[in-house]
Structures are given as C-alpha cells and as structure tokens.
Amino acid sequence: MKRNISLKISLTIFLISVSINAQITETLASHPTIRDGVHVDDNGDIYTTSGGFVGGVTLGKYDVGSETFDPSFISSVSGPIEVGEKQDGTLVVTNFDNNTVSEVDPITGVSTLIASGLDGPAGLVVDDNDAVYVTNFGSQAPFSGHQIHKISSNGDVTILVDDAVTLNMLQAITINNEGDLIIHSEQKLYKVDPVTGDLTFWVSVGKSIGNMTFREEDNCIYATSPQNHQILKIDENGTVSIFAGSVAGYQDGDLANALFRNPLGIDFSLDENTIYIAEAGYTTSSGRLRQIVLDANLSIVENETASNFMVYPNPTKGIVTFSNFKEVVSSIEVYDISGRLVAKYDSIFDNSTQIDLSDRTLGLYLVKVFSSMGLQTFKIIKK
Numbered sequence: 001m002k003r004n005i006s007l008k009i010s011l012t013i014f015l016i017s018v019s020i021n022a023q024i025t026e027t028l029a030s031h032p033t034i035r036d037g038v039h040v041d042d043n044g045d046i047y048t049t050s051g052g053f054v055g056g057v058t059l060g061k062y063d064v065g066s067e068t069f070d071p072s073f074i075s076s077v078s079g080p081i082e083v084g085e086k087q088d089g090t091l092v093v094t095n096f097d098n099n100t101v102s103e104v105d106p107i108t109g110v111s112t113l114i115a116s117g118l119d120g121p122a123g124l125v126v127d128d129n130d131a132v133y134v135t136n137f138g139s140q141a142p143f144s145g146h147q148i149h150k151i152s153s154n155g156d157v158t159i160l161v162d163d164a165v166t167l168n169m170l171q172a173i174t175i176n177n178e179g180d181l182i183i184h185s186e187q188k189l190y191k192v193d194p195v196t197g198d199l200t201f202w203v204s205v206g207k208s209i210g211n212m213t214f215r216e217e218d219n220c221i222y223a224t225s226p227q228n229h230q231i232l233k234i235d236e237n238g239t240v241s242i243f244a245g246s247v248a249g250y251q252d253g254d255l256a257n258a259l260f261r262n263p264l265g266i267d268f269s270l271d272e273n274t275i276y277i278a279e280a281g282y283t284t285s286s287g288r289l290r291q292i293v294l295d296a297n298l299s300i301v302e303n304e305t306a307s308n309f310m311v312y313p314n315p316t317k318g319i320v321t322f323s324n325f326k327e328v329v330s331s332i333e334v335y336d337i338s339g340r341l342v343a344k345y346d347s348i349f350d351n352s353t354q355i356d357l358s359d360r361t362l363g364l365y366l367v368k369v370f371s372s373m374g375l376q377t378f379k380i381i382k383k
Contacts, residue, residue, distance in 0.1 A: 001040040023255035023314050024293045029069035033060055034287030037082035038265030038278045048278050052079035052096025074104055076111035084126040094121040099139055115157045120144045122171040129153055135170035145170050160197040172212045177219055184209040203238035217272045224263040290363050315381035318358030327372045335366040357382050
C-alpha cells in the first residue's frame with residue numbers, strides 16, 4: 001500500500017488518501033463491427049475483427065494514445081475471425097468467409113493471401129519463429145471442422161492435425177510457456193506438439209470457449225466463454241476458475257460485479273496488466289471493446305467519520321471515475337502542480353461522476369472534493 005498524501009483540514013477531521021490495487025472493467029469503444037478477435041500490437045494498439053458469418057470485411061483499430069477507435073482501419077479482409085502479428089509487424093488474419101488466411105500490411109492496408117482452400121479458418125496463433133497455426137471451424141453446416149493448419153515462416157502450408165473423431169468446430173488456440181499449442185474442442189483442452197502434430201488430452205473445461213490467450217506472468221490461460229458470458233482462467237495444473245462475469249449483462253466497474261454478454265476475443269496488453277475483450281453483445285449492432293485492468297491504482301479517501309469513495313484509474317490517460325459516494329458531493333476542483341485551478345464541477349453528485357483530463361498536459365494534479373463531510377484532497381497522475 002502506498003500512501004499518497006496526508007492533510008489536516010480542521011481540528012477534528014483528518015483526511016488520508018491511499019492507493020490500493022484492484023481490478024476494474026471499463027468500456028473503450030462500442031461499434032457493430034466489434035465481433036470476434038482481438039490483438040494487441042507491439043505499439044500497444046488494439047485490433048478487432050468484424051467476424052465471419054455476418055459478412056464482416058474490416059479490421060478495427062483502437063489507438064491507445066488518442067483513445068479513438070477506427071472501425072474500418074483495414075478493409076481488405078473477408079469475414080475475419082482472428083488477427084495476430086508477425087515479428088515485423090505484419091498482421092495475419094483468418095478469413096472465414098472465403099476460407100483463406102492473409103497477411104495485411106498495417107501501414108498500406110495491402111492484403112496478401114498466404115493460404116487458401118481451408119475449412120472455415122477461425123483461430124490463429126503466431127509463434128516466435130513466425131510460424132502461423134490456424135484452427136478450422138468448418139465452412140458449412142454442420143460446421144464440423146477438425147483440422148489445424150501450419151503455415152511456416154517460408155510460406156509452406158501443411159495440415160498439422162486432422163482428427164475428425166476427437167476434434168470438432170475448432171477455434172480457440174494459444175501457445176503455452178513450454179511451446180505447446182493449446183486448442184479447444186467440445187469443452188475440452190488439448191495439447192498439440194507444434195512439430196509432430198501429436199494430440200494429447202489435457203483438461204475438461206466444462207464450458208464452451210470462444211478464444212483464449214496465454215499470460216506469461218502467472219503461466220495461466222485466460223479464455224472467453226460466450227455462451228456463459230464469462231472470462232475463464234486455467235492455471236498450469238489445468239484448474240479452471242471463473243475470473244469474471246456471471247449472468248448475461250453489461251456493467252463496468254469493479255471486477256466482482258462486472259457483467260458481459262457474449263465475450264469472444266481476448267488478448268493482453270504488452271505489460272500483461274490489462275485484458276482486452278471483444279464482446280459481440282446481444283445483436284449484430286451491439287459490439288464493444290472492453291478492458292479489465294488487473295492492478296488498477298484506486299485512490300480511496302477516508303476520514304475519521306468513515307466517509308470514503310473510489311477514484312480510478314489513477315494514473316489516468318484522461319477520464320477519471322468517482323464512485324461509491326457515501327455523502328453528497330457538491331463540487332470538485334482540479335488544480336495543476338502550480339496551484340492553478342484548471343477545472344471545476346459544480347453539480348450535485350449523488351453516487352458517481354466522471355471528470356475529463358484528456359486535454360490536460362501530463363503530470364500531477366491535485367483534486368479537491370467538497371462534500372457534506374467537508375473537504376477531501378488527493379493526487380491524480382495524468383500519464
């Protein structure tokens with residue numbers, strides 16, 4: 001726990017602002033083309049896919065610097081399900097609607113086919129040597145895809161696995177820290193040798209999985225379960241737990257109460273502290289890009305009368321949320337490091353509100369909250 005500031009405001013009331021780690025869910029963008037896969041590139045920007053089955057033809061891009069979403073950043077794909085990246089920054093995309101895999105230059109938008117004639121290509125993962133592994137969902141009903149293709153770094157396309165008895169409707173795929181491919185079929189996870197294609201049962205999940213990704217920090221797989229509206233966590237021993245979500249819904253905020261509806265895509269930020277989720281929602285017009293910050297810095301302000309609320313994220317890139325008010329807040333003032341008042345909010349806030357520092361320079365800000373319990377003061381960092 002890090003103590004930020006201690007301030008005496010009267011003879012009887014002392015305010016202390018402290019920081020604690022918490023897990024917070026936030027919505028970054030909403031758009032109908034956010035349907036399926038998610039990938040974070042080496043710059044930290046986030047790509048989304050517009051999906052197969054529904055005639056998607058674009059890749060979206062969320063720019064983390066400007067906090068803006070371009071739903072048609074790439075328009076040279078056909079029913080894109082998943083997107084990955086090679087060492088040189090070239091994007092790799094599964095095109096479900098025309099049974100191909102393509103490379104896409106993120107600067108020019110030019111798309112080049114690197115595999116064709118697949119059977120409903122869905123999931124993909126790229127290893128450290130630029131080999132691409134592609135799962136096949138099945139291109140036509142009853143959607144019984146059972147193959148995994150391997151596209152080597154020199155462009156050779158081979159069938160690594162073909163098992164119609166064990167595998168069905170393949171999509172989710174990732175690589176663990178031992179170099180094994182992990183795939184999902186019929187609510188079970190299997191390990192695949194990326195060289196020989198040997199298939200070994202690993203663990204029964206008991207739930208459907210849309211996509212999954214591996215987190216090196218804790219050696220765990222994080223996966224979306226769209227039918228259960230949950231995010232799952234599978235540790236290195238194969239123990240499955242519900243990381244987030246319960247019933248179908250839409251709610252941001254603390255992770256314990258966050259709700260999701262048909263989450264599909266999933267990937268981590270470069271520092272593995274943030275999970276990005278592509279949520280198909282309830283209809284083809286309700287897609288969302290959401291994030292779960294695993295170690296959010298929450299400022300909690302308390303005084304001796306047990307008044308407290310939460311402020312997050314801190315540090316922030318712009319929008320700061322105040323929530324869990326236990327008293328009436330009448331105004332909020334924001335001061336820069338020189339003591340100059342840069343923003344003031346005079347409305348009456350019953351439970352929560354937001355302030356916007358997006359147009360402010362980077363640095364430290366002092367926030368004063370005036371409430372029925374007196375003045376509460378703490379620091380916010382704009383990064």
